[in-house]
Amino acid sequence: MWWYVGKRLLQTIPVFLGATLILFILLKLRPGDPILNLAGNKPVSDEVRDALAAQYHLDDPLFVQWFQFVKSAITLDFGETFSGQPVFDLIKQTFPVTVTLAIMALAIDAILGIGLGTIAGLRRNGWFDSSVLVVSLLLLSIPIFVVGFVMQLVFGVKLGWTSPTVGSDWTVSSLILPAIVLAIANFAYTIRLTRTSVAENLSADHVRTARAKGLSNRLVVRDHVLRNSLVPVVTYIGINLGSLMAGAIITETIFNIPGIGNAAYTAIQKGETSTVVAIVTFMVMVYVLMSLLVDLLYAVLDPRIRYV
Amino acid sequence: MSDIRPGQERFVAPIDETPLRAIDAVNVDAVPENQWKEAWKRLRTSPLFWLATAILLVIALMIFFPTLFTNADPKKLDLADSFEPGRKGHPFGFTEQGGDVWARTVYGARASVAVGVFTTILVAIVGIITGAIAGFYGGIVDTLLSRFSDIFFSIPLLLACIVVISVLNNTFPDRGFWGSVLVVVAALATFAWPQITRQMRGAVLEIKNLEFVDAATAIGASKMRNLRRHIVPNALAPVIVASTISLGVFIVAESSLSFLGLGFPTSIVSWGNDISAAQTQVRSGNNLQVMFIPAAALAFTVLGFILLGEAVREALDPKARKK
Numbered sequence: 001m002w003w004y005v006g007k008r009l010l011q012t013i014p015v016f017l018g019a020t021l022i023l024f025i026l027l028k029l030r031p032g033d034p035i036l037n038l039a040g041n042k043p044v045s046d047e048v049r050d051a052l053a054a055q056y057h058l059d060d061p062l063f064v065q066w067f068q069f070v071k072s073a074i075t076l077d078f079g080e081t082f083s084g085q086p087v088f089d090l091i092k093q094t095f096p097v098t099v100t101l102a103i104m105a106l107a108i109d110a111i112l113g114i115g116l117g118t119i120a121g122l123r124r125n126g127w128f129d130s131s132v133l134v135v136s137l138l139l140l141s142i143p144i145f146v147v148g149f150v151m152q153l154v155f156g157v158k159l160g161w162t163s164p165t166v167g168s169d170w171t172v173s174s175l176i177l178p179a180i181v182l183a184i185a186n187f188a189y190t191i192r193l194t195r196t197s198v199a200e201n202l203s204a205d206h207v208r209t210a211r212a213k214g215l216s217n218r219l220v221v222r223d224h225v226l227r228n229s230l231v232p233v234v235t236y237i238g239i240n241l242g243s244l245m246a247g248a249i250i251t252e253t254i255f256n257i258p259g260i261g262n263a264a265y266t267a268i269q270k271g272e273t274s275t276v277v278a279i280v281t282f283m284v285m286v287y288v289l290m291s292l293l294v295d296l297l298y299a300v301l302d303p304r305i306r307y308v
Numbered sequence: 309m310s311d312i313r314p315g316q317e318r319f320v321a322p323i324d325e326t327p328l329r330a331i332d333a334v335n336v337d338a339v340p341e342n343q344w345k346e347a348w349k350r351l352r353t354s355p356l357f358w359l360a361t362a363i364l365l366v367i368a369l370m371i372f373f374p375t376l377f378t379n380a381d382p383k384k385l386d387l388a389d390s391f392e393p394g395r396k397g398h399p400f401g402f403t404e405q406g407g408d409v410w411a412r413t414v415y416g417a418r419a420s421v422a423v424g425v426f427t428t429i430l431v432a433i434v435g436i437i438t439g440a441i442a443g444f445y446g447g448i449v450d451t452l453l454s455r456f457s458d459i460f461f462s463i464p465l466l467l468a469c470i471v472v473i474s475v476l477n478n479t480f481p482d483r484g485f486w487g488s489v490l491v492v493v494a495a496l497a498t499f500a501w502p503q504i505t506r507q508m509r510g511a512v513l514e515i516k517n518l519e520f521v522d523a524a525t526a527i528g529a530s531k532m533r534n535l536r537r538h539i540v541p542n543a544l545a546p547v548i549v550a551s552t553i554s555l556g557v558f559i560v561a562e563s564s565l566s567f568l569g570l571g572f573p574t575s576i577v578s579w580g581n582d583i584s585a586a587q588t589q590v591r592s593g594n595n596l597q598v599m600f601i602p603a604a605a606l607a608f609t610v611l612g613f614i615l616l617g618e619a620v621r622e623a624l625d626p627k628a629r630k631k
Binding site for chain 1: 459471
């Protein structure tokens with residue numbers, strides 16, 4: 001087990017370095033003179049230019065600059081937005097909402113996806129299975145922001161069950177509708193994955209043995225089919241926590257939620273590329289960390305993984 | 309014994325009941341039907357496949373012969389027509405800027421489908437080659453390629469595209485239709501190929517140790533020939549399915565980027581842009597058709613590709629078919 005943990009940790013390092021390298025190159029490709037940008041696009045004297053270049057390591061070789069970029073990412077020092085606010089402060093302010101939203105979406109995804117997927121898998125090719133398949137195909141083909149707007153219109157504006165936008169004083173209950181919208185993106189996959197997994201396990205040898213020794217159907221399904229079917233599903237859902245945060249950028253924009261995605265969107269609209277890159281770097285770090293945790297969890301759940 | 313295929317007769321003919329003449333008449337050189345012909349046979353009988361084909365045919369007509377669907381000019385904007393309801397020749401009315409909703413939807417198919425098709429082709433080529441090399445050669449080549457693809461895989465697609473396009477937007481502000489398509493395709497393809505690489509690698513790993521590959525080696529096939537003639541064609545099935553489905557995913561991704569203001573410039577008629585421009589209307593609950601018509605066209609197209617992928621999956625993998 002520890003050997004596996006060590007190997008997996010070592011694999012994360014080049015991935016993290018590579019991802020920061022890509023983001024760093026993209027940041028460097030940005031047109032314009034970075035020193036002029038720093039000075040607010042005013043003409044600068046040579047002394048100021050040299051001082052700024054030294055302060056931001058702009059006169060170092062690119063390799064050293066990349067090293068500085070990685071170092072600042074690890075120490076969570078992401079520079080400042082154009083209005084002078086440290087980007088990490090912005091992240092600290094906005095991240096809790098996004099995490100809450102992502103966890104709620106994850107819970108909805110897990111409960112509905114596993115529930116419906118299990119029923120569909122147990123009654124394969126029945127009417128329930130077929131209609132769940134059709135609905136999941138439809139959900140896959142409609143862009144998430146269209147779903148978002150429709151839900152906002154129907155439940156927020158027409159029916160008035162919840163407020164259509166969230167705003168800065170968010171509460172957990174006001175996030176329910178956005179969380180459902182966010183969950184829908186992954187929901188269709190979760191259902192399909194659970195369904196296939198359950199249907200496969202139903203015909204497995206150990207399930208036949210369980211039936212042969214006279215267990216009730218409920219016990220067979222709960223202890224023998226579900227428990228074994230859920231390993232891939234749980235992994236999939238776990239990995240999603242990272243991608244849900246990425247998906248939050250659209251949901252947060254639609255419902256005006258003051259989260260990290262909304263901050264990124266505002267930065268895109270203002271053309272603040274450096275802020276966009278900083279926020280994305282942070283999200284990538286969260287994503288890589290989450291995949292690492294999920295992989296380790298997977299190894300705990302499924303002993304076969306550890307010994308490969 | 310009705311479904312004996314050419315080339316199989318000699319294995320199944322019961323010797324003691326078959327006259328010698330009949331055995332001699334068997335064409336020994338006949339090639340057994342290959343996987344693709346078999347798949348095509350199953351595909352032809354699948355209603356799902358024909359439904360998908362019908363949908364995609366309509367979309368193809370929209371792309372190549374838009375005048376079959378509308379006579380209006382998609383780029384003509386007249387503020388006097390702003391949010392006018394439908395009238396003769398303009399079945400779904402007008403957008404806020406006074407553009408014909410239906411004409412814009414018909415002409416918008418081009419940009420959206422172009423992004424999907426070109427991204428998929430690029431991703432499939434890169435993914436198949438890197439995946440085949442990683443799976444076939446193994447060892448250090450595999451490790452390097454896999455770690456390299458992990459790097460691109462570690463950045464969520466939408467986030468990566470946001471960064472790439474916001475950088476490129478500043479670098480090439482004015483780039484015309486194909487330039488804009490190229491930017492979106494490049495951004496999507498750069499971060500989407502590892503998916504196909506992983507799948508191809510897995511398939512090649514599984515197939516390269518099968519007996520028929522050993523048999524080919526035994527009769528003198530070189531490594532390269534084995535890879536080209538025997539391993540890659542047999543490993544392609546899951547990749548084709550995944551590519552077809554991801555085509556739809558790319559179209560959706562483009563519209564999401566347009567929604568964020570990072571897809572096509574607003575001067576280009578595309579579904580993403582039209583849906584995005586209509587968003588302010590939806591909150592008020594008025595003029596819903598301005599969003600729903602392009603959104604429906606988009607969903608319809610994506611559904612077409614997903615259904616096609618499902619149909620091909622069932623045809624290529626008889627085990628997965630309903631029992």
